[in-house]
Amino acid sequence: MTQAGYKQFCPVAMASEVLCTRWTMVLMRELVAGTTRFNDLRRGVPKMSPALLSTRLKELELAGVVERKPSKTDKGIFEYHLTEAGKDLRPVVEAIGMWGQKWVESSLSLKNLDPSLLMWDMRRNLNPSPLPPIRTAVQFLYSDLPSTKNLWWLVIEPSGEVDLCWSDPGFEINLYVTTDLRTMTAIWMGLGTLESERDKIELLGERQVAETMQVWLGLSPFAKQKKLVA
Helix, strand or coil, X not given: CCCCCCCCCCHHHHHHHHHCCCCHHHHHHHHHCCCCEHHHXXXXXXXXXXXXXXXXXXXXXXXXXXXXEXXXXXXXXXXXXXXXXXXXXXXXXXXXXXXXXXXXXXXXXXCCCCHHHHHHHHHHHCCCCCCXXXXXXXXXXXXXXXXXXXXXXXXXXXXXXXXXXXCCCCCCCCEEEEEXXXXXXXXHCCCCCCCCCHHHCEEEECHHHHHCHHHHCCCCXXXXXXXXXX
């Protein structure tokens, strides 16, 4: 590893030398969630520079946490897969997330708003089962953001595949969602619901898609954890 290290035999100190460098646990969150490709990892950690991402992946590879493999489907593309040691970190990552959801103040969490990360996480966790068995397109308009960042689209295919688009995909829109970024982030984090925030969110479109949004919406995997601090 590139850092000096703690020079302690304690397993906590030794594990920290691998996992507690800047961005490493956030990167582990993406790997545990199943992301394997460099560009997709970048979308999950959009404020991490490509150079640092590459460095952290190499460090995790040297530590035996991930292994770099050629893609089985796309020639010339490499993927990063968790080893057995890496898979063993899933409960660690989940426990840290549950602790943060439970004990970190909501006001602190909601200061760190990022539309690209929010939409990427919504796309990843979306549950298509309540939606009709046809292509469904949902447009999100964040009224408090500049025009270069305020429009996003989720396209859900009948197969269950979900695409996130930065520009109009050209499909018929089944639901228009208008709100502000803080409100949508709070709902995604489980700090509110569509019902509790109904005065801050507008839904226009097909009734089935609108009425089942709380079900199909890709909430944070930590949203189920009750928060014990305001």
